Amino acid sequence: MSIWSQETQVRAKEIIARYPEKRSAVMPLLYLSMAEDGHLTDEGMEEVAEWVGLTPAQVYAVASFYTMYKRERTGKYLISCCTSISCMLLGGDDVLHAIEDESGVPHGETDEEGLVSVEHVECIGACGGAVAVQVNYELIEGVSPDKARELVRWLKKATPAAVNTDEMQELFGGVRSFDWGIRDEDGAVGPYPAFQPLGTTKSAGQS
């Protein structure tokens, strides 16, 4: 009596099969649960517990350890601004303030429409392209406060079905940590990573 869609159940089975022990599937299943509900609900954790043979308390213990399992309502676009050491040196705090100001959403919160959530994050491995910002974990490097404001306005206005890292880099980015090579076709559809086994990737062109 799963609360998940047929498609998600099929994915859950496939994911569990990728590991020697089913408990290992807790983390990917938590992402699946977020993709189903938009954020991680108590019911979602109970469902994951059923799938992997743990108590809900054990699942919660895991989920609450990590920062990416959002247990509060989260916007369609999760804007994460790096303020860790390298980004801080190059103005990470200013970029964060610009995002908060432009969106009207203080970090750690979500707007009323459920469109935008803002957070500041620790190093996301884009120090050569500071200041780094992610939208739904899709990266933009070399972001200035002004470009950050443009990014917020664009998200609110264009409300893309999926956000694409290359597209956003082109529009709002600057210095990069390294040459990215050819364009990435995938985009992210919600505040969780776009990753093939989770079924959370979407071609940027798709709507």
Add this chain to the structure above:
Amino acid sequence: MSEPVTIKLDGREFEVKPGELVIKAAEDQGTYIPRFCWHRRMKPVGMCRMCLVEVDTGRGPMLITACTNEVVDGMAVDTQNDTVKKAQEAVLEFLLANHPLDCPVCDKGGECPLQDQAMAYGPGESRFVEIKRTFEKPIPISDLVLLDRERCILCARCTRFSEEISGDPLIEFQHRGNVTEVNTFPDHPFSSYFSGNTVQICPVGALTAKPYRFRARPWDLEMVESSSLYDPAHPRVSIHVSQNEILRLVGVDSEPVNQGWLSDKDRWGYEQVRSPNRLTTPLVRRGGDLKPVSWSEALDMVGNRFDLILEESGGQSIAVLGGANGTNEDAYALSRFARTALETNNVDCRTGDGPASHFVAATADRALISDLDSADTILVWGPDLKETHPTLYLRVRRAAQELAVKLVIIHPRETGLDDRATTVVRYRPGGGHDLLSSIEAGDHADLAEMLTGKVVAIVGQASLADAPELAESVAGFIRDRAATPRIMPLVERANTYGALDMGLSPDLLPGRVAYGAGQIEAWGEIPEDRGRDSASMLAGLQEEELRAVLLVGADPVGNSHDPTGAAEALEMAEYVVSIDTFLNDSNHFADVIFPAAGFSEQEGTVTNLEGRVQKVNEIIPAPGQARPDWAILDDLSSVMGKPMGLSSAALIAKEIAAVAPAYQGVTWDLLEWDARDGAVVPIEGSQPLTHIPVMVDGPKGPSAELLLHQARVMYDDGVRLRNCPSLHPLAPGPVALINPEDAKRLGARHDSPVKVVTSKGEGEFSARIDASTPPGVVFVPLNQPGAARLGSDPVVRVTVVT
């Protein structure tokens, strides 16, 4: 035994056991290393860092945790040099940084390891000037346990206990870093049968027990060690008392038995002792009502009446039921009283269910609890141990989980141990013999392979529908199969094993002697005829073949599976006498009731399910005029002109040691000094009776579409639990557990009222949709408050009440 290794501890050399943890080896040599998270019964985690010591590793001195590192030959350990002191002071300062200084109102104050170690090893003052972390406090995490997260030092003792030991991981670490906390899943209470252990092992006042909270300061408590009064394994407890009132029980770490742990029932079941409903004076029926009278009046009345009945109809017209809830001394006095004063062999401490008394008391190859640790395989074909035998449950769980012992569970539905079982076999209620035959015929090849080597078979009645001889047949089968069989027959009630050893069965005399196989000189002449067991006594009373009944802590109406028949028997009885601590469903038929002393109100011994005799102790006075069973019986014998001369429990104990062969040499002295964990009887070959269990044919299982499985659960409507305000509400009540498939077919939903009908009874129950119960089976927990009795016939009809 491998060679000892030499370690240097603070400059002095010692020989210690190889592989021992540094913290333990040091302690054995008299060096205490401070600790919070380490607990000798759980895996070390090295988290609190309090036990840091310095060890010369060859690559220079290094700080290591004494609780996670094993000694190796030549190891030099420093437990108090400047580096170690610095580390200890730092850890304490860190722990206290966010710990509230509410010791004056904290239950743990005065017995708090954090408080003690802060005094002994702390820096003396804190440099922490910031605002301390705060949490909402305290929050109830179950009906019995409160959590104060501000006080928690995150030692993970409670979370490890619930995951590693009791197997219900319902409290866990949540979040991380500085905001880490222990908690339950939202709205999922910590409903574990073992939750009280987490309170006991919490090194601070983070987990507190509702029944004890704010009731006492530890320095005001008097204490005495004893054994629990519920679990037939007899976990050891320390009884803590203030002003003649029991305030709490604490588990005592007895290596061969409970290793420190207690079920919540054994921990908080003392509440009935201080119940206002306790009987305090003798009562006599006058004009239909029970009226208080003096002891002498009541004793004379009963003595005269028994004399008269004996004169008119002889001892075979008198029934004696009970004796399984008291001490061995009580049971011995009853056994002797019945045979000598009442001149009857109609005595039974059991209620007519489960395996035969000879098998329970004197089976060949009887198992010790410690055999579980060294077994190749453990077979549990009996009750769900988690519900009925909590100490065994924990020991079996540990054996399967930590000691790699194979575990076979055979039961009609999921049990608390299935998650640790190597193999689980289900059978339909009443179909036990069919399954056994098919196993014998080789149908379960995987089992055959596991049931070799050293096999401990824990056998008993898994379901009310099982034939009583099934357990013995299983034992017989294992004896034929296993190279080293060890048999543990299970019965209910705290001291049934002791009572049987004292001869409270028509076919037994004290000390595991078959009735008729010997005489006891001190007793004089005893009846020769074969006596009746409890079922036959009740039937005899019903048919007026018997005239009188003496109930000693016995409640056949409340406790038997045929309450109607039992009530009829007592109604028909011409004369009913009861010795008890409470009014119950049976003794309200009594003509005379004597108030009895209970748990912690008298001294004596008890015998557990492996034959271990332990001392129980007195620490509070019995309420009112209540007296020990043995004293009442001794007085009655004097009134009847057949004085037993049992003037004290100590004297009775000496008599037992003298006349009961299996108990030779088991003296209170021994139990109080040299054998504090108890002594297992028989002591070396002194048991005259050895019962060889054999497989017998049993009835074929019924084949109805739906079958009724009834079994005991931890909390029920027994009169003592009814008088435990903290525990009684935890009884599930009148519920019928139904598999989701059956529920669908029947149209039942969670909480739907359903009517359950058998050949012997019917009643309304609340449906519970439950995947642990297999399709085609309805599980009804026995003896629940407000629940109808359904008898033992498993053929059942269930309909939804509309």
Add this chain to the structure above:
Amino acid sequence: MVDHPTDSHSIDRYEATGGYVQAKRSVGMTRDELVETVKASGLLGRGGAAFSAGLKWSFLAPARPAYLVVNADESEPGTFKDRQLLERDPHQMVEGIIITSIANEVHHGFVYVRGEYAKPARRVQAAVDEAYAKGYLGKAIFGSDFDLEVTVHLGGGAYICGEETALINSLEGRRGEPRLKPPYFPAAKGLYMLPTIVNNVETVSNLPHILEMGVEKYKGLAHEADTGTFLMSLSGHVNKPGNYELAHGITWRELIYDIGGGIPDGKELKAWIPGGASAPWFVPEHLDLEITKEATAAAGSMLGSGAVVVMDETTCMVKAAERIVRFFSHESCGQCTPCREGTTWLEMILRRIEEGQGRPVDLDLAIGVSDGISIDLAWPPKMTTICPLGPSAVSPIKALKDYFRDEVQAHVDAGGCPL
């Protein structure tokens, strides 16, 4: 790092440039041959601890099954080299996985990619899928009788999972808390308590090259003490930030001023972090040290993850220190007392100083608190904690103590940041 074709992540391009030849060749090699080769190459683990990779392999306990876990949980502030390897050269790593698995008789490998690295994880998954399609992974790889499954696992956002035993816990579906060593050395009791090799992305990615070049040529690439090349991530106040593949043995001056192009706007260098946020800081007096493991350790720091964060004269040392301490406090798993309580306490003290509420005793208090996490602030740390995260938070305090006491005092005197 060689110039990259824009489609370097595709299997066609990788194979066109000689990819998978060494994997194919390794199928015919024995465990001893491979382990000895890697040992002889002097390849050091690139996750931060810089331990000999071949030696690590040789410690693998004999019980089977055994597992390989590639640590792609790159999270050390300042570090972004693995991200480039994962995004641009995933097949190089997959080939390294095949070689490692054959060398260690492993039939199931995992790539643990940090959760925030969505695109790198996709690239790795795509590469793995391509390798399966070609028969380089899966049943009977390269037509041999060797089976190899590879699972790409996404983290959930926790720096501590970069610690190998925390990573194993996480991969088992548990909280990412480091395990105790002893007894839980992955080589003996790792994933599911079975023998496990945990190697960093860069370490594994080196393997095809070592096999291709041969030990002598590989060793000849660099310094006699530290062989081969290594990746350094340069960031902060430098004109040319980025990942650089370097031979060991150049000086910090060469790295920052020549390769990194110096400090923007001609500003003065104030300090730099030589090996990720965990490493004790260096100041201009260290500029002419050689960049080798030994020389860095002798000067009281480490090369760690190879992340160099440069700070110019305008940088407030208190603010930078607070920023790094806050990072460790946020990422502390919370299981052991000194780290859980100590890092947060340090964060509070530094913030107080930076915000102008500092007391004259506060620097010494911070040093005292640090002393309880890392006794005497020694190097290498004498830690009271389970894992090195706690002592990492002490590195910035050590810098304030050793080089910037006056600047801290100025904060206290001025009632705020004087810069």
